[in-house]
Amino acid sequence: MSIIDELTSALGPAKIALDTATLTAYAVDQAPVLDYQLPQAVVRAETVEDVQSTVRACAAHGVPLVARGAGTGVSGGAHASKDCIVLSLERMNRILDLNPEDETAAVEPGVINADLNAAAAVHGLMYAPDPASFKLSTIGGNVATNAGGLRCAKYGVTRDSVLALDVVLADGSLIHTGHQTFKGVAGYDLTGLFVGSEGTLGIVVGITVRLKYLPQDVHTIAAFYPDFRSAAAGVLAVGKARVQPAIMELLDSGTLAQLDEVHGSDLASRGASLLLIQTDGFGAAAEAAAIRPVLVAGGAVVTMEASAEAEQLVDLRRNSRGVEVDDEYRVGEDVAVPRSRLVDYAEALETMAATHEVKLKVVAHAGDGNLHPTFWVDRVDKTVAADAMVRLGAALDESITLALALGGTITGEHGIGQYKLRWLGLEQKEPVRELQRRIKELFDPAGILNPGKAI
């Protein structure tokens, strides 16, 4: 029996898609595509048993299995392998339990991040990790990439909110890791091992998360600076004041121009860089008051505070994903550097763009030192495209190697996926990579789970 017949028999035809439109739609996520491949089928699982059946069928036939949520990843973690089965978890989208006294929620992997937050908000709670894709992306996808977001510096990344997981292993068996309590140290931290493993060690089919308190008070400050360097220095100045904002986003002139273009705003005319800061909680007003003079002393024009316009700016920033998607003319990165190197790195990026004659825009989760520089060239005639590609690639490689030289990482929150594998060896030495390969072998000896990704 073919794997398609086997899947159809086990799950029923309604959950198996074989048409070209679906196969094409599920062939890639939002990352650049290095090696385009079509899956042989898309399975839309509705239950844990569906996932187990799919894994068992793939194991029996030696067929690669690529699990995915909403496909909003930007590192190619959900790109299809040749003749793989793509396992979509979108339909497993129930919030199974939301306990306001325990301050926890148990969800299926296909629950949209924003939907969990909406359900939690009713109880004065929130799910803290907030990747820019939060209105589209799934908790399962967030777990697969250990997603970050805007408010991580204060509230932590996905890993910090995940208490327990249900995971289907490569042999189709189901295990439960972690604990329902906030703390728990029994045995090795398997939960943490699965978080961020991009579907290469097992398929996460259930997630218990800790919720945090939805802040009752929020203050927003928009600080415009004459140049990017001063704005980056502002991040350090806020740190030196020992105030922990919930959000501290750094936007350069290219980003401001783009927001203006899309939303008809006039941000670029107000300054060359914007530091957008939000404080929250019982101390929000006092924190904002402590931050403001520090920004002004650093040369900022603080044009708004706790205003509707400032809130709208945060909303613009939050929703900037989807304005454009990286393609061959536009390459985005996700490096992080130690905070003290932000200023140097920001300056060096501008030099790189000039040297390689490419355009640059940068947005940074600055509190984390996590930068998303994008290099791009205008869409050009095919005859000169090759040269543009070379220049883009050179700028990109230089931005990676400099981040590493400054003590940084090649990926702060997007994951390695397929796209960043080429740089992983620059960050992690062979013994560490070998350990990871052996862990992969231990969990997935036949190598069917998302092969060629993450490590």
Add this chain to the structure above:
Amino acid sequence: MSIIDELTSALGPAKIALDTATLTAYAVDQAPVLDYQLPQAVVRAETVEDVQSTVRACAAHGVPLVARGAGTGVSGGAHASKDCIVLSLERMNRILDLNPEDETAAVEPGVINADLNAAAAVHGLMYAPDPASFKLSTIGGNVATNAGGLRCAKYGVTRDSVLALDVVLADGSLIHTGHQTFKGVAGYDLTGLFVGSEGTLGIVVGITVRLKYLPQDVHTIAAFYPDFRSAAAGVLAVGKARVQPAIMELLDSGTLAQLDEVHGSDLASRGASLLLIQTDGFGAAAEAAAIRPVLVAGGAVVTMEASAEAEQLVDLRRNSRGVEVDDEYRVGEDVAVPRSRLVDYAEALETMAATHEVKLKVVAHAGDGNLHPTFWVDRVDKTVAADAMVRLGAALDESITLALALGGTITGEHGIGQYKLRWLGLEQKEPVRELQRRIKELFDPAGILNPGKAI
């Protein structure tokens, strides 16, 4: 050449202790002893190379290696195995780097938790994890057990503060895991796997931690309740008010009586239970103001607020470790339950103590649902000791199984060590335990690293 000769030759005699007094002092940590064994030598490493040489010698001779910091663990993770080498990391106590702009510190494993905090405080920073042993215990030991403490509910456990590790593996090789940045998702989370692994996967010889901002304002509230149940309910009431205290400690009448006895205070006369709450940061005063009426409405007498006496109480609580050590007449636990089950569990503990005719005192990191009940009997004549042991054991087992039945864990922060292995199978099913055994085999195929512990 014997292993002792080999170690002496590699490290020099000054780092090797063979005398009975030292062997005895390093044979156990502060946990109950189930199987007393003496090491054949104690190695006091001063460098990474010393650790590597010791591991290599143990590997070559097939001799078990038990690493330890200050020996303040209470689960027997540092108890000696028969004829093992105990590797003390106390002398590796340098703070290698403390970068106030990056808000990170790199330390050797023997640095005392309180010493790192003192060094950080100069810069307005703190190392957040604060186990009760913080004045004695080492960062390396805290990492080995994924130590918690009083302020975890707000600031996280050890895992949440550790960014990167240097680890000597079972073959003596040295690897570096993690990242210097706050965020980083390259590859599998090996750092998280080592944290809490109690020296069974490798020997941690270097730790990079994230520091947090030392709060400038702190408010302390002491709420006395007529009974333990009301005090436990107070914890949930504060949660419902959606205020996140830095500290929320619950002390029962037995604990208050003991503090009175040791410190000459009069706590027990003020109420049968005490909920000790500390808020901190820019919102500390507003948070305290929001909490107070909630406590009063729940029947509390709030006798102190932001007073020197309240601060002193927190200090008493912080330093309650060391007043007594568990022994055969006194067994302490470290369970955690979901927050909503705190009240039920608290009541059930009192029933258990009555049923089994043993004494009980309870202190809880209540914000985490992490309880430390202690059952004990007065030191009795040998002729009746056996019966007392049976009653203690029965109460203890019942407290464990009930915590699990309520969705809890057998260890919130102390670790499994040697002492809690007997209950691990009640919490974790065989497939999860088998996965952990295979991970252990992968890292330590000869089984020399702290055998018989943690998993």
